[in-house]
Amino acid sequence: MYNVLLAEDEPPILFMIKALIEASHSSFQVNNWAFNGKEAWAIVQRQKPDVLVTDIKMPFIDGLELMAKVKDMDPRIPCIVLTGFHDFEFVRDALRLHAFDYLLKPVKEEQLKQVLDKLFKQLAENSADNETGIIRHCIYYGKDVGEEMKARIATLPYAKYDLLLVRAGAASKLVYDTLNPGRRPIRLVQMDLIELITPSGIAVWVLDGLQLNEKIIVMASNFAGEIVHPDAFAEELLRRLQERSAIPFHVFVGDSVERPELLRDAADQLRRVVTLQTRLHRSGVYPTTRLQQDAGNAMDEDIINRCKLIVQEEKFDVFMKALELWSKEWLNRDYTQELLEMILQTMISKYEQIWYTTRIEFDANEVVASCTCLPQVVEEFGNYMKPFFERRVRSQQAASAKDLVHTIEHYLNTHYMEPISNEMYHSLFGYNKNYISNVFSEIMGIPPSKYLMKVRILKAKSLIVEQPHLPLKTVAELVGYDDPLYFSRVFKNEIGFSPKEYREMISRGEELER
Numbered sequence: 001m002y003n004v005l006l007a008e009d010e011p012p013i014l015f016m017i018k019a020l021i022e023a024s025h026s027s028f029q030v031n032n033w034a035f036n037g038k039e040a041w042a043i044v045q046r047q048k049p050d051v052l053v054t055d056i057k058m059p060f061i062d063g064l065e066l067m068a069k070v071k072d073m074d075p076r077i078p079c080i081v082l083t084g085f086h087d088f089e090f091v092r093d094a095l096r097l098h099a100f101d102y103l104l105k106p107v108k109e110e111q112l113k114q115v116l117d118k119l120f121k122q123l124a125e126n127s128a129d130n131e132t133g134i135i136r137h138c139i140y141y142g143k144d145v146g147e148e149m150k151a152r153i154a155t156l157p158y159a160k161y162d163l164l165l166v167r168a169g170a171a172s173k174l175v176y177d178t179l180n181p182g183r184r185p186i187r188l189v190q191m192d193l194i195e196l197i198t199p200s201g202i203a204v205w206v207l208d209g210l211q212l213n214e215k216i217i218v219m220a221s222n223f224a225g226e227i228v229h230p231d232a233f234a235e236e237l238l239r240r241l242q243e244r245s246a247i248p249f250h251v252f253v254g255d256s257v258e259r260p261e262l263l264r265d266a267a268d269q270l271r272r273v274v275t276l277q278t279r280l281h282r283s284g285v286y287p288t289t290r291l292q293q294d295a296g297n298a299m300d301e302d303i304i305n306r307c308k309l310i311v312q313e314e315k316f317d318v319f320m321k322a323l324e325l326w327s328k329e330w331l332n333r334d335y336t337q338e339l340l341e342m343i344l345q346t347m348i349s350k351y352e353q354i355w356y357t358t359r360i361e362f363d364a365n366e367v368v369a370s371c372t373c374l375p376q377v378v379e380e381f382g383n384y385m386k387p388f389f390e391r392r393v394r395s396q397q398a399a400s401a402k403d404l405v406h407t408i409e410h411y412l413n414t415h416y417m418e419p420i421s422n423e424m425y426h427s428l429f430g431y432n433k434n435y436i437s438n439v440f441s442e443i444m445g446i447p448p449s450k451y452l453m454k455v456r457i458l459k460a461k462s463l464i465v466e467q468p469h470l471p472l473k474t475v476a477e478l479v480g481y482d483d484p485l486y487f488s489r490v491f492k493n494e495i496g497f498s499p500k501e502y503r504e505m506i507s508r509g510e511e512l513e514r
Contacts, residue, residue: 002123005049006033007040007066008082009058013105017053017082020109025116037061041069048074051119053103055082071098076126078119082107131156135205135218135260142264153260158203158220162230163263165252165270166215166237168245170337171278172369175210181372182213185245189215189237197236216267220260230256234285241283247372248283250274255288275365278337281330281374299342304350307343311351316389320382327378341368344381351385355392404429405443408436412448416455417480422448456480457494460487464503472499 004021008014018030032049034040038060044052052070056063067079078100100122101115134152137145145153166189169182177183191206194217198204207216217237219230234251241249252274254266277286306326313319330340341364348362367384371377408429412420422433425448429436440448456479463475476487476499492498497505 002028002050002120003032003047004028004030004051004053005040005043006030007035007037007052007054007058007063008033009035009055011035017107017112020107020112021053021116024109024113025120027120028116037063037066040066044070044073049077050123052077052079053082054079067099078122080115080119131203132205132207135263136207138260138263139207139216139218139267140264143261145261156220156260157222158260159223159258160221161257161260161263162219163254163257163266163270164217164219164230164234164237165209165254165267165274166217167209167211167250167252167274167278168213169247169372170280170369171274171365172211172213173365174369177212177369179370180211180213181370182247185241185247185249186213186215188241188244189217193240194237197233197240210271218263231285231287234287238283238285248280250278250283251285252277253285253287275338275341276336279334280337280340280368280371280377282334299339299346303339303343304346307346308350308354311347312354316382316386319385319389320378323378323382324375327374330374337368340374340377341365344368344377347381351388360388401439402443404431404436405440408440408448409444409451412452412455416452416459417478419480419482420452452480453490453494457491460491460499461495461502464499465506468503468507472503475499 006014006018006021008017014033014035018033021028021030028051032043032047034043036059037054040052040054040058041061043049052067054063054066058066061069063081067081070077070079075098079098081099081102082105083102084105100119103111103115130152134149134156137149138153166186167182168186168188169180172180174180189206191204194204194206198219201221203220205218207218208214209216219233230253234253238249238251252270254270257263257266273286277284310319310322310326313322330343335343344364344367345362348360348364352358352360362384367380368377371380408425411428422437425431425433425436431439437447437449440446440451444451446454460475460479463470463478464472472488473484476482476484479487481487481490488498488500491502495502
């Protein structure tokens with residue numbers, strides 16, 4: 001009910017308009033009236049009205065001056081001007097003072113009704129905006145309010161408040177998770193949808209939550225009894241959301257509170273159990289009673305052993321098949337988001353222990369929150385793990401390659417005097433000659449044939465130094481060369497001197513030393 005102050009200097013007209021106002025719209029009541037502007041201004045100062053209806057020409061203070069004073073005190077108070085046809089210049093002045101509308105005398109009931117209907121709609125919208133601001137403040141700041149906000153809260157006419165927390169997709173630990181796939185579907189939770197399922201006589205607000213995929217719904221009633229049934233409301237809301245989107249929605253229903261300042265605590269209580277209840281494979285409504293009874297799934301020894309068994313797989317494709325098979329059990333056993341995150345984190349930990357890797361920086365919530373279903377979780381986790389498997393395989397291959405090169409190196413150092421060709425490598429070491437040449441070159445810096453040549457020349461130099469009278473043909477044969485001329489050419493290419501020149505240099509050096 002809106003309180004109207006009526007100012008008119010002619011009593012018969014005043015009481016006639018008073019009766020018309022109260023008969024034209026049930027939401028307006030003329031509780032105060034005045035026969036001049038001075039008296040009206042005194043009433044305004046004493047008891048601020050919701051609406052001012054004033055004549056223009058009045059004693060002491062005219063209607064325009066009264067409007068100016070009222071607007072200066074509170075610009076939100078709508079003012080309706082009463083005027084005659086010959087006072088239209090005053091009407092223009094009134095409109096410049098932001099008068100809501102004007103009524104021509106004699107006032108007609110139909111005209112008055114149209115103006116009051118329009119005014120009621122605006123006042124209702126203003127009231128809703130004001131209440132939305134109060135509810136939003138209570139949701140975001142809770143009991144931490146100043147005196148001005150306390151006074152505004154006291155104006156709310158509701159006896160009970162019910163809060164619902166709506167999430168689209170998985171719960172993210174990031175406040176501003178721009179990659180969360182639920183950030184767009186949550187936009188379906190809008191006022192036009194909510195109003196369709198809200199019982200008549202119930203006030204409702206839809207506010208943004210702390211996460212991009214979260215909305216908060218607050219319902220309030222003037223009665224302390226069960227006028228609002230939030231569980232049924234949540235079920236109907238979920239049904240309509242599922243008709244519009246394939247992503248899982250989760251509606252958490254909090255306890256009713258009698259004061260709006262307690263809404264923040266109710267919202268925080270729900271957020272503490274979001275990951276305990278959220279499932280990626282289905283939508284759900286979670287009433288307060290269920291939240292208290294259902295603690296979700298537990299991480300037990302069997303699950304830990306399963307994690308260890310899967311990450312022991314050496315091949316990535318085998319690992320993925322085992323993980324995909326296990327994920328079907330996650331679905332059948334209705335695993336929660338929290339348990340899924342613990343499973344992924346445990347597999348990372350076991351992988352580190354089994355394969356002796358350095359610490360892996362991994363955030364299970366980051367992976368799970370980016371997914372909308374269990375197969376996607378498996379795929380994303382597999383994408384994360386694949387580089388570690390590939391790195392381990394490369395490391396194993398590198399270790400195997402080093403062992404192979406070491407074997408070849410040892411063989412060449414001990415069999416250099418024998419005929420050795422590239423074609424012999426496959427029968428000697430079990431790998432084709434190209435692979436052996438590539439691996440040996442990568443690790444040693446030169447191919448096996450060149451390494452063998454260097455070993456032979458080094459041995460030849462030793463023989464020439466240690467046995468200077470040994471024929472060079474014999475030296476060539478002892479280091480694996482059947483052709484002395486070829487041996488001489490290779491020797492000279494390697495050290496810059498022929499075997500004969502080298503022996504002469506050594507001989508001269510010995511004479512000098514003597």
